[in-house]
Amino acid sequence: MTDTGTDISELLADAAQGVHIKHAPVEAIVAGGTRRRTRRRAAGAAVVALAVACTAGILTSVSPHADSRTASVAAAPDATIRPLTQTIATGVVDGKPWTLSIDIWQRAANADAAAREWSATQQAEYSDPQRAGGKGGQQLLHTGWFFANLHIGDGHVDVTDDALTATGDRGVETSWGKFTSTGTRWYVVGMAGPAVQTVTCTWDDGHKATPTLQTVAGTDNRFFAIDAPTPKPNDGVPNCTATG
Amino acid sequence: MRGTAGAAAGTDGNSEDFQAFVVGRWSRLMRTSYLLTGEQYAAEDLVQACLERTFVAWRKVSLAQDPDAYVRRIMVNAHARRHRMGIKEYLSLSGDPDHEHDLPVLGDSMAQAVERADLLAALAQLPLRQRQAVVLRYWEDLSETQAAAAMGCSVGTVKSNAARGITRLRSAIGLTRAGTDTSLPLHEGLRS
Numbered sequence: 001m002t003d004t005g006t007d008i009s010e011l012l013a014d015a016a017q018g019v020h021i022k023h024a025p026v027e028a029i030v031a032g033g034t035r036r037r038t039r040r041r042a043a044g045a046a047v048v049a050l051a052v053a054c055t056a057g058i059l060t061s062v063s064p065h066a067d068s069r070t071a072s073v074a075a076a077p078d079a080t081i082r083p084l085t086q087t088i089a090t091g092v093v094d095g096k097p098w099t100l101s102i103d104i105w106q107r108a109a110n111a112d113a114a115a116r117e118w119s120a121t122q123q124a125e126y127s128d129p130q131r132a133g134g135k136g137g138q139q140l141l142h143t144g145w146f147f148a149n150l151h152i153g154d155g156h157v158d159v160t161d162d163a164l165t166a167t168g169d170r171g172v173e174t175s176w177g178k179f180t181s182t183g184t185r186w187y188v189v190g191m192a193g194p195a196v197q198t199v200t201c202t203w204d205d206g207h208k209a210t211p212t213l214q215t216v217a218g219t220d221n222r223f224f225a226i227d228a229p230t231p232k233p234n235d236g237v238p239n240c241t242a243t244g
Numbered sequence: 245m246r247g248t249a250g251a252a253a254g255t256d257g258n259s260e261d262f263q264a265f266v267v268g269r270w271s272r273l274m275r276t277s278y279l280l281t282g283e284q285y286a287a288e289d290l291v292q293a294c295l296e297r298t299f300v301a302w303r304k305v306s307l308a309q310d311p312d313a314y315v316r317r318i319m320v321n322a323h324a325r326r327h328r329m330g331i332k333e334y335l336s337l338s339g340d341p342d343h344e345h346d347l348p349v350l351g352d353s354m355a356q357a358v359e360r361a362d363l364l365a366a367l368a369q370l371p372l373r374q375r376q377a378v379v380l381r382y383w384e385d386l387s388e389t390q391a392a393a394a395m396g397c398s399v400g401t402v403k404s405n406a407a408r409g410i411t412r413l414r415s416a417i418g419l420t421r422a423g424t425d426t427s428l429p430l431h432e433g434l435r436s
Contacts, residue, residue, distance in 0.1 A: 011413075033300050
């Protein structure tokens with residue numbers, strides 16, 4: 001017999017009535033959310049310090065795969081685990097400067113390092129940090145993870161994130177969106193596998209773009225961004241494929 | 245790669261949407277949070293933190309097929325994180341005379357208030373995952389699949405945690421599956 005738990009449901013519903021519902025503190029929530037954004041940007045600035053520390057060989061150890069640019073996180077205090085952040089495109093839209101950057105959370109050297117790195121991602125103010133490497137960071141051990149961030153004016157958007165192995169060696173993955181809610185300009189951000197030499201994006205109207213693939217520290221994948229002046233026709237999407 | 249196609253990146257234009265979302269969801273989120281944390285102020289704090297995170301990700305949340313599912317996930321994660329960090333959620337019924345949850349509210353009978361307090365105490369004694377599974381399944385009325393998505397675990401884990409949770413709850417507050425016999429001395433044997 002299935003236990004529907006009706007008795008428990010009724011008790012919980014009654015108990016839930018015991019809380020005092022006040023007015024939603026909308027202004028405080030917006031202010032708190034804005035502060036979180038600001039802290040996150042500050043964390044990005046800490047990458048400079050990370051680069052210095054990396055030079056000293058304190059935080060990272062180069063992967064045993066000597067031919068790879070991929071590094072892995074070695075044992076390090078939690079407080080010092082940060083993503084490698086690199087700006088891949090900048091511009092101005094509607095009078096506001098924008099910057100598109102990539103955070104690379106590197107492949108961890110062992111399970112303990114993966115767990116610590118995952119824990120660090122939980123403090124990094126991402127919108128859905130639980131995804132970063134799967135629960136407990138199991139995938140950080142094998143793949144690493146990236147987050148793409150768009151800063152525009154005073155605003156910030158988590159554009160997309162995924163495992164660094166998501167494309168395979170020869171695949172391309174893209175995400176896109178409008179810079180502003182009222183504007184007409186679009187951006188495209190993408191990740192290409194290590195073996196991809198050229199990417200061509202084709203819109204529904206035949207418009208094409210061949211973005212420059214940029215290397216990013218911490219991964220063999222390469223990233224690209226397009227400031228697309230052409231409005232997307234018929235709600236079409238750019239189709240970005242490896243062409244070389 | 246998770247797409248966010250068709251979305252506007254700016255935050256200025258969707259502030260009103262977010263505010264409407266907060267106002268519309270506040271009451272429900274507060275009740276869920278109250279059952280998870282067992283305490284008025286902890287519940288408010290959790291919901292506020294959850295909505296602040298939602299604000300940061302509003303563009304993505306507003307485009308999600310089920311924004312409520314997204315927010316639930318944020319809340320469950322935040323609750324688990326606070327639990328791991330050892331933030332005390334449930335405060336002793338007898339420890340602080342200012343606690344509101346063990347006082348009868350307007351129109352309540354004292355017995356009903358005591359019953360509520362007993363249930364909250366019993367909930368607070370459940371292991372975290374059991375508490376979350378019980379609240380999501382039997383208060384939020386989520387399916388096992390939806391609860392699993394919110395908790396970031398398998399359906400089987402939700403099933404087992406929910407089953408163990410309600411068994412312990414019934415045992416703690418003297419319920420049988422036959423129903424809710426409120427003549428039972430629900431408040432006995434709960435306080436150490």
